[in-house]
Amino acid sequence: MSISARLSIAWESSPKPDEKTSTMVLSTPSERFVDVRPLLTPRGDFPFEWAFAGSARLLAPDGSQIEFSHDFFDSEYIRRWCECRKLELAGQTVQYPLKSDIPKDIGHFETLQDGTRRETGAMHNAASGKVEQYEERWVTLDPWKTTPQHKVQAGSTVAAESRLFDVKNGGEGRFVRVGNWAQGVFWNKDNLDTPISVLRVFFDGHWNPVLQHGDCSMFPVGENPAVGATISRGPVTWEVLE
Template sequence: MVVSTRVSIQWPPNDPQELTNTMVLTTKQDHFVDIRIFKTQYPYHSRSNDIPFDQLFELFLVGKEIPLNETQIKFESYISSMALSEHLKTGEPLVIDADVGTFSDYGLDRKETGEMKNSEGVVSPYIEIWRSLDSLNHSPHEEVRERVDDNDINVTLELVDGLGKWVRVGNWCQGIIQDKDNSVHVLRSWFDGSKWVNLIEYGKYDAFPIDFNGDKGDLITVDKFKWKCIEK
């Protein structure tokens, strides 16, 4: 269970850079929601979707981590903004590329290496630096590194009869829906101790079960969307 932010990405031989505010919430059972929004657009609040998602987000992903060995993780995604964007532009079948990252220590952070499509759609080697954050004390105003203990709230709900996932780790939650018409709805929110503060509202951001307090196996309907708790 971890809240991660990306410190930088490098496409050798180019220098490292970071143009996004990236947060990945990964639960104890390895479910993840990964949102990488451009810093120039963050925080973002709009129901009208007046900006196409591929101009607002560098990437967003929903899926599950599959550990392959001590250093490698396969990311099995069933929602990918890059794949959806290509599908909508070309009309070709929606195909999500395989993604395997190799991890190693990088000071107090982690280094991930592998190959994936760059912004030009060309598969290229990359180097990403990741930082684990404290899911209770990290806030939009102050970066706080991960603690040793992990007794935080840990919840995963999946959309029933659709593509969508909402996860909560500590005081942070994120959710993504790819609707049947291929529209997307995205939420990132932070609990400030008394209320949820939305930092990303895109599309039907209020379609997520942000106030869920039930148990594993429970169902909850928000608007037209039915959710099932698969982890708590």
């Protein structure tokens, strides 16, 4: 399990490294993750560069090449789906996006001397509307010592308890806890205006929200049941998978 934070990203069309988000990725031992990228300067009704969840698969034994799939949950897909649904309700003929069309991303990783990681690859750049080459810098955080005010880089090995909850009934979503941190994403298909809820919380004696968007009452914050258990929050049922 791990917590990663993005330090910067540079694009083919904008090669100067920059970071306009507070991106954090929480991953479980089976490499299932929740990746949330809130904008530092929010704009519009969805103040995120991206919010998604999926799984990672090693393509190289040393971890230098990883495939990321996010057809499990993808904010870009959900927002397009909701726009199609609105048009359909207004009487128009639409063609819904397909989850099978959500591309997988392949990142090539290199560990630098300072312990941070450089990722290179190609993916869709929302700013240009094109698939472009990119370079990202990432740091692995200590899940116990990192606070909302201070990032602490993890040592070579840091043991931390984790939990993974996936929605079983009542929508689609995932909630992951690693150490003192947890974050989740949820899709309410009955809400076309604010379909996506996002929550990031930190434990300092109590679970306190660091980031929240939409209705976050369904997330199983503070729960620590055994694998295989289910938890209900209103109309939403979660299952503990890890």
